[in-house]
Amino acid sequence: xxxxxxxxxxxxxxxxxxxxxxxxxxxxxxxxxxxxxxxxxxxxxxxxxxxxxxxxxxxxxxxxxxxxxxxxxxxxxxxxxxxxxxxxxxxxxxxxxxxxxxxxxxxxxxxxxxxxxxxxxxxxxxxxxxxxxxxxxxxxxxxxxxxxxxxxxxxxxxxxxxxxxxxxxxxxxxxxxxxxxxxxxxxxxxxxxxxxxxxxxxxxxxxxxxxxxxxxxxxxxxxxxxxxxxxxxxxxxxxxxxxxxxxxxxxxxxxxxxxxxxxxxxxxxxxxxxxxxxxxxxxxxxxxxxxxxxxxxxxxxxxxxxxxxxxxxxxxxxxxxxxxxxxxxxxxxxxxxxxxxxx
Amino acid sequence: xxxxxxxxxxxxxxxxxxxxxxxxxxxxxxxxxxxxxxxxxxxxxxxxxxxxxxxxxxxxxxxxxxxxxxxxxxxxxxxxxxxxxxxxxxxxxxxxxxxxxxxxxxxxxxxxxxxxxxxxxxxxxxxxxxxxxxxxxxxxxxxxxxxxxxxxxxxxxxxxxxxxxxxxxxxxxxxxxxxxxxxxxxxxxxxxxxxxxxxxxxxxxxxxxxxxxxxxxxxxxxxxxxxxxxxxxxxxxxxxxxxxxxxxxxxxxxxxxxxxxxxxxxxxxxxxxxxxxxxxxxxxxxxxxxxxxxxxxxxxxxxxxxxxxxxxxxxxxxxxxxxxxxxxxxxxxxxxxxxxxxx
DNA sequence: AAATGATGTGGCAACGATGCCACATTGCTG
DNA sequence: CAGCAATGTGGCATCGTTGCCACATCATTT
Numbered sequence: 001x002x003x004x005x006x007x008x009x010x011x012x013x014x015x016x017x018x019x020x021x022x023x024x025x026x027x028x029x030x031x032x033x034x035x036x037x038x039x040x041x042x043x044x045x046x047x048x049x050x051x052x053x054x055x056x057x058x059x060x061x062x063x064x065x066x067x068x069x070x071x072x073x074x075x076x077x078x079x080x081x082x083x084x085x086x087x088x089x090x091x092x093x094x095x096x097x098x099x100x101x102x103x104x105x106x107x108x109x110x111x112x113x114x115x116x117x118x119x120x121x122x123x124x125x126x127x128x129x130x131x132x133x134x135x136x137x138x139x140x141x142x143x144x145x146x147x148x149x150x151x152x153x154x155x156x157x158x159x160x161x162x163x164x165x166x167x168x169x170x171x172x173x174x175x176x177x178x179x180x181x182x183x184x185x186x187x188x189x190x191x192x193x194x195x196x197x198x199x200x201x202x203x204x205x206x207x208x209x210x211x212x213x214x215x216x217x218x219x220x221x222x223x224x225x226x227x228x229x230x231x232x233x234x235x236x237x238x239x240x241x242x243x244x245x246x247x248x249x250x251x252x253x254x255x256x257x258x259x260x261x262x263x264x265x266x267x268x269x270x271x272x273x274x275x276x277x278x279x280x281x282x283x284x285x286x287x288x289x290x291x292x293x294x295x296x297x298x299x300x301x302x303x304x305x306x307x308x309x310x311x312x313x314x315x316x317x318x319x320x321x322x323x324x325x326x327x328x329x330x331x332x333x334x335x336x337x338x339x340x341x342x343x
Numbered sequence: 344x345x346x347x348x349x350x351x352x353x354x355x356x357x358x359x360x361x362x363x364x365x366x367x368x369x370x371x372x373x374x375x376x377x378x379x380x381x382x383x384x385x386x387x388x389x390x391x392x393x394x395x396x397x398x399x400x401x402x403x404x405x406x407x408x409x410x411x412x413x414x415x416x417x418x419x420x421x422x423x424x425x426x427x428x429x430x431x432x433x434x435x436x437x438x439x440x441x442x443x444x445x446x447x448x449x450x451x452x453x454x455x456x457x458x459x460x461x462x463x464x465x466x467x468x469x470x471x472x473x474x475x476x477x478x479x480x481x482x483x484x485x486x487x488x489x490x491x492x493x494x495x496x497x498x499x500x501x502x503x504x505x506x507x508x509x510x511x512x513x514x515x516x517x518x519x520x521x522x523x524x525x526x527x528x529x530x531x532x533x534x535x536x537x538x539x540x541x542x543x544x545x546x547x548x549x550x551x552x553x554x555x556x557x558x559x560x561x562x563x564x565x566x567x568x569x570x571x572x573x574x575x576x577x578x579x580x581x582x583x584x585x586x587x588x589x590x591x592x593x594x595x596x597x598x599x600x601x602x603x604x605x606x607x608x609x610x611x612x613x614x615x616x617x618x619x620x621x622x623x624x625x626x627x628x629x630x631x632x633x634x635x636x637x638x639x640x641x642x643x644x645x646x647x648x649x650x651x652x653x654x655x656x657x658x659x660x661x662x663x664x665x666x667x668x669x670x671x672x673x674x675x676x677x678x679x680x681x682x683x684x685x686x
Numbered sequence: 687a688a689a690t691g692a693t694g695t696g697g698c699a700a701c702g703a704t705g706c707c708a709c710a711t712t713g714c715t716g
Numbered sequence: 717c718a719g720c721a722a723t724g725t726g727g728c729a730t731c732g733t734t735g736c737c738a739c740a741t742c743a744t745t746t
Binding site for chain 1: 692693694695696697698700701702703
């Protein structure tokens with residue numbers, strides 16, 4: 001009854017194509033995949049029929065049968081932060097070129113969401129995972145599941161997994177040196193965390209710079225803040241309203257820099273006359289404001305594509321030596337830094 | 344030989360769990376899913392064993408068997424543009440809450456990549472798709488494949504698919520009215536396209552405002568530009584360097600506004616004294632520069648979550664009436680607009 | 687003429703999870 | 717005590733695709 005010629009409401013399967021082309025499933029599969037022997041005429045006919053029926057192979061079934069998948073998981077901390085958005089865009093571009101589909105998850109910096117996402121990745125049997133990790137557990141977990149993983153931006157696994165990072169310590173030291181060489185002696189550091197390698201290295205670079213310059217670090221100038229603009233802004237207002245205001249402020253990332261910038265505006269301070277400001281991590285607005293913000297430019301897109309390259313390498317050679325790729329970062333001097341006013 | 348107790352290198356399957364727990368696959372499945380009868384003691388034992396083996400159900404196999412999937416496809420034009428990043432973040436949040444995995448693809452505004460991505464979505468048998476469409480084909484294609492789709496930000500399908508958009512025409516008219524009411528008569532419009540509903544409606548709103556104010560539109564003030572900052576910047580430099588410079592510039596989106604802003608800087612023009620600038624679409628930098636940029640604030644996060652809500656509704660009731668959700672947009676007056684100088 | 691290789695085709699058993707069905711074993715009720 | 721519902725359990729086919737294998741049919745070689 002409804003067996004023959006029923007205009008199919010279900011999506012077409014390879015069986016439908018086979019029936020319509022009058023050949024077996026096996027032949028159809030060979031015709032469509034291009035593997036194995038098929039007569040040229042048959043191949044063309046099958047392909048035409050497939051096209052006609054709007055046949056799209058069931059990726060799940062295929063990946064189940066082939067025991068491998070063409071998707072990779074990407075886990076970032078905050079898509080709305082241009083750093084992560086650029087990073088994801090860098091991965092996306094390359095992934096597509098290599099025929100991979102990207103599953104992007106934003107864990108909002110939450111360790112629990114991060115682990116949940118990792119479980120989902122395992123469930124989908126992704127070919128590999130790129131993560132800007134929030135906790136050490138995720139790498140442990142994924143490695144135990146034998147899923148290739150690349151830690152990006154920061155690393156927790158301490159050599160157990162591949163990693164792609166920026167040379168935070170060096171860039172941070174140079175940025176700090178820049179301020180010191182302008183004559184600054186009271187340089188505050190706004191930083192949101194020092195437990196990840198990013199924060200720890202940026203902190204270390206800053207300290208190293210002070211030490212090498214013979215400056216005693218002032219603990220009251222070390223300002224720990226939360227990871228959002230509002231918190232940084234409030235902390236920066238407090239800092240800049242002090243009687244013994246620092247002559248320069250080093251912000252450990254673009255979000256904190258935004259807070260500092262807004263705080264300077266709130267207090268009516270002139271940059272760089274009243275205070276110099278620098279940022280670790282460039283952002284579009286930093287070259288649009290007046291004066292421009294002196295910053296360390298991390299190429300997040302390049303970071304993403306380097307992470308993808310490493311992941312594809314790892315997928316290719318699962319047992320190869322673990323690698324940590326370190327990228328350089330440039331300092332972009334702009335107008336927000338100048339010699340401090342004489343007291 | 345290697346049949347028994349081999350420490351499995353492969354990932355554990357339900358079969359492994361069943362064997363280890365000493366029950367059948369069926370019972371194991373029931374124990375893990377919670378559907379159907381299982382003795383409480385058995386359930387606990389099976390769950391413990393599963394945990395122990397690090398068992399994670401094969402999502403592909405499950406979705407193949409159940410003939411339904413828990414992932415949705417999201418297709419945006421440019422992840423690096425904060426508008427799309429916010430939009431995606433808005434979707435991501437809700438998707439997770441509803442147990443869906445988001446497959447995010449950046450088609451870079453390219454129609455061919457868009458169609459490719461759509462095919463990949465069909466291949467993965469996603470439950471639905473949210474797209475900021477680049478061409479009309481994608482909706483046609485997905486609808487023919489019986490995949491629920493929501494067009495966001497702009498719509499091509501003309502009522503054939505659900506849509507979630509901002510009231511571009513009204514917001515654009517108001518923004519233009521704002522300039523007119525300040526006394527501007529020569530208002531240039533920088534716009535990158537007028538074929539999508541976004542561009543067409545913003546253009547229409549601008550024209551409508553001029554008409555209603557009895558101003559004759561000047562074709563030389565209608566500047567078509569490309570969709571990137573560099574192009575907009577060059578075009579804006581040309582525009583603002585004219586002898587008969589417009590007294591105000593209306594940028595049709597945040598990217599063009601960035602170009603105009605930089606162009607004003609290039610020419611050493613003071614905003615708003617020499618020229619007023621407004622932007623359709625707010626961005627973080629617009630409240631950080633001096634003066635702030637008067638802009639229409641589209642809530643991209645809300646747009647994303649509205650699109651998700653509509654999609655889930657459609658998945659729930661596939662045959663329900665097609666809906667177009669229209670969101671309002673606010674004008675944020677800042678310092679970049681003022682009355683024109685007397686000539 | 688028989689043997690060999692190249693070219694083509696179809697049957698069928700997986701991949702892992704699920705849910706229907708048949709079959710036990712209880713504890714009740716009439 | 718037959719009859720029956722409630723509670724448990726296992727067997728097995730199925731989802732769509734793939735690739736191995738067996739089996740044709742031909743042309744070419746010994």
